[in-house]
Amino acid sequence: MTTTLGRPATPAAPPAARRRSGFTAMKRSKWRAIVLLLAPFLALYVLAYAIPLCYAVYESFFTEKRSGLGFGAPERVFAGFGNYVKALGMPEFTSGVWRVLLLGVVQVPLMLVIALLLALAIDALANRFAAFMRLVSFLPYAVPGVIAAILWAFLYLGGxxxxxxxxxxxxxxxxxxxxGTILWSMANIITWTWTGYNMIIIYSALKAVPRELYEAAAMDGAGPIRTAWSIKIPLVAPALTLTGVFSIIGTVQLYNEPMLLRPFSPAIDANYTPNMTVQNVAFSLNDYGLAAAMAVLLALGTAVLSFGFMRLSGAMTARKAAN
Structure with a gap:
């Protein structure tokens, strides 16, 4: 008599193990989708920002020297932090930095307050008037910045x-x-151009606020001003922070307006703003190492101002919520 022995059955995985396996597979699929969606942005970010920034940092540590009386062939030498020290010691560069900082301290808060008031006013209007006001407020942003600067240049000319x-x-x-007035004339152009853009961001945040909060505030006896101050403004604080960061970056990068107004105003020279100084040093003086050091300093300064503004805004929001 022959006895046939079958293969022993494989024990089934416990339910907990099956759940962990399914969760791991779902998590991997989710991460693959995230990476796939972010891949185009990351590629552009690396090619257009990260690589140029790293190259600028690398170039900022080198300079060119000529042998003899300056007529010999240029020799590329390591300069260490010499370019950074030289940049910080240039009155043309530092005066441009202080100039744009003064512009930012005055113009950015004024622009954001106007944008906030416009967003609050449009949010309080009836629908038919709100659409018209949004269009009128946003229309200056539709005008290209170069055209806007040229337009305002003729509006500023005495004749x-x-x-x-x-x-x-x-x-x-x-x-x-x-x-004495050219800086504030440029501030007017920037405010006219970008207020509508910032208003749209703040208004979009206002539209996301649940209407039940307004109804509850009205039942408690809060008027429009009290509702705006206690509910609307605190809830759109992240949008205000975002527009503030964008405005700080744009202020440090000020270039179009002074370049286009320069033929009309003798007060604007080749080093009026930091970006103009970088361009002048790179393409007129052919000192690429010094220009790279200036660019790196501007990037670091912009990062410090932006993150400092974000921390300050977060602290003020937290304090207001606590009170």
């Missing part, structure tokens, strides 16, 4: 400016392109 002609009967002879 073509309606503002100058309106002030002359009052005995006021105001030159919008003089050394």
């Amino acid at each position: 073509t400016s309606p503002f100058v002609r309106a002030l002359q009967p009052l005995g006021v002879n105001l030159d919008f392109l003089s050394g």
Whole structure:
């Protein structure tokens, strides 16, 4: 009699192990989807930002020297932090930095307050008026920045400016392109161009606020101003922080307005802003190491200002919520 022995059955995995296996597979699939969606952005970020920044840092530690009386062949030598020390010691560069900082301290808060007030006003209006107000407020942003600067240049010129002609009967002879006013003339252009853009961001955050909060506030007897101050503004604080960071970065990168107003104003020289100084050093003086050091310093300064503003905004929001 022959006895056939079958293969022993494989024990089934416990339910907990099967759940862990399914969770791991789902987690891997989720991470693959995230990586796939982020891949285009990461590729552009590395190619357009990370690699140029690393190359600028590398270039900032080198300089070129000529032998003899300066007529010999240029020799590339390691300069250490010499370019950074030289950049910080250049009055042209530091004065441009202080100039854009002054512009940012005055113009950025004013622009954000106007954008916030516009967003609150549009949110409180009826739908038919809100759509019209959004269009009118956003329309200046649709004008290209170069065209806007040229347009305002003719509005500032004494011979073509309606503002100058309106002030002359009052005995006021105001030159919008003089050394004392040109910075604020540029601030006006920036505010006119970007207020609508910031308003749309803040208004979008307002539309995401649940309407039940407004109804509860109205039942408690809160008026429109109290509701705006206690509910709307605290809830759109992240949007205000975002627009503030964008505005700080844009202020440090100020370039279009002074370059386009330069032919109209003798107060604007080749080193009026830090970006103009970097361009002048790189392409007029051919000192690429020094220009790279200036660019790195601007990047570091922008990062410090942006993160400092974010921390300050977060602390103020937390304090207001605690009170």
